[in-house]
Amino acid sequence: MIVILLGPPGAGKGTQAERIIDHHKLTHVSTGDILRSSVKKGTELGNKAKEFMDKGELVSDDIIIGIVEERLKEPDCKSGALLDGFPRTVVQARSLDKVLEKMGRSIKAVIYIDVDEEEIISRLTGRRICRECGASYHLNFNPPQVRNVCDQCGGGLYQREDDSFETVKQRINVYQEQTEPLINYYEKNNLLEKVEGNQDIDEVFKEIKKILEN
Ligand code: ADP
Ligand code: AMP
Numbered sequence: 001m002i003v004i005l006l007g008p009p010g011a012g013k014g015t016q017a018e019r020i021i022d023h024h025k026l027t028h029v030s031t032g033d034i035l036r037s038s039v040k041k042g043t044e045l046g047n048k049a050k051e052f053m054d055k056g057e058l059v060s061d062d063i064i065i066g067i068v069e070e071r072l073k074e075p076d077c078k079s080g081a082l083l084d085g086f087p088r089t090v091v092q093a094r095s096l097d098k099v100l101e102k103m104g105r106s107i108k109a110v111i112y113i114d115v116d117e118e119e120i121i122s123r124l125t126g127r128r129i130c131r132e133c134g135a136s137y138h139l140n141f142n143p144p145q146v147r148n149v150c151d152q153c154g155g156g157l158y159q160r161e162d163d164s165f166e167t168v169k170q171r172i173n174v175y176q177e178q179t180e181p182l183i184n185y186y187e188k189n190n191l192l193e194k195v196e197g198n199q200d201i202d203e204v205f206k207e208i209k210k211i212l213e214n
Helices: 013-023 031-041 044-055 061-072 090-103 117-125 165-179 181-188 201-213
Strands: 002-006 027-030 081-084 107-114 127-130 136-138 192-196
Touching: 002 013, 002 181, 013 027, 013 081, 013 107, 013 136, 013 201, 027 031, 027 061, 031 044, 031 061, 031 081, 044 061, 044 165, 061 081, 061 090, 090 181, 107 181, 107 201, 117 127, 117 165, 165 181, 181 192, 192 201
Parallel strands: 002 081, 002 107, 027 081, 107 192
Antiparallel strands: 127 136
C-alpha cells in the first residue's frame, strides 16, 4: 500500500513517519532525506539540488519524479511505502499516478497534517536533526534525552541550513503556491484525510493510527 504524508514544512511529517513505520509494514521514503544524503556525498545530483534547497526552492519535477520512481521499484517498497515530502506539485502528483498505474499499485490514503503558520515557524527554527539517521528533534517540544545526541543511534544533532527564519518564510510561500493545490487534487480523488496537526505529537499519531487502521 502507498500512503502519502502531505503538509507544510514543519507539520511533523518526518516525526509521524518514524512512528507510523514502527506500526505498519511501510518503508519511509522522504525525498528531502534522499536529497540531503546526495548533498552529503557530493554527488552530481546533490550539488545540483543544494542550490535550490538552500534557497528554500523546489528541485525540478523531472529529477524528483525519477528518484521516486526508482525508489518505489526497490524490494523494501514492495509491501508498502510512506511518501514524505512527495508529491509537492500537481505535476509530481500526476506523474505519481501514472507510475503507480504502470506498477499496478494505488494510493491508500493521503494524510494531510494541517498546522498554523506561527507554529510552523517555531517548530522549524527549533528543529534539530540527527546527522547519522535523520531523526527529527525539537529543542523544546521534542528534546533528545541527552543534549545534542540522537536517542535512536547516538549520532550528533545539527540545525538544517534551510531552517533559518528567512528560508523558512520562503519555504512557506513555496508551499502555499505549489503544494497547497494538492489538497484539492486529492480531495477530488476521495483520498484526503485531514489531521489536526496543532496538537502534541502523540495526539497527532493517535488520529493517524485510526485512519490507517480503517
Ligand atoms: P516535517 O517533516 O513535516 O518538515 P518534522 O517532523 O521534522 O516536520 O517536525 C518539525 C519540527 O517540529 C521538529 O523539530 C519536530 O520535533 C517538531 N514537531 C513535530 N511534530 C510536533 C508536534 N505535534 N508538536 C510540537 N512539535 C512537533
Ligand atoms: P524537506 O526535507 O521535505 O523539508 O525538503 C527539503 C528540501 O528538499 C525542499 O525545500 C526542496 O528544496 C527539496 N525537496 C524535497 N522534496 C522535494 C520534492 N518532492 N520536490 C521538489 N523539491 C523537493
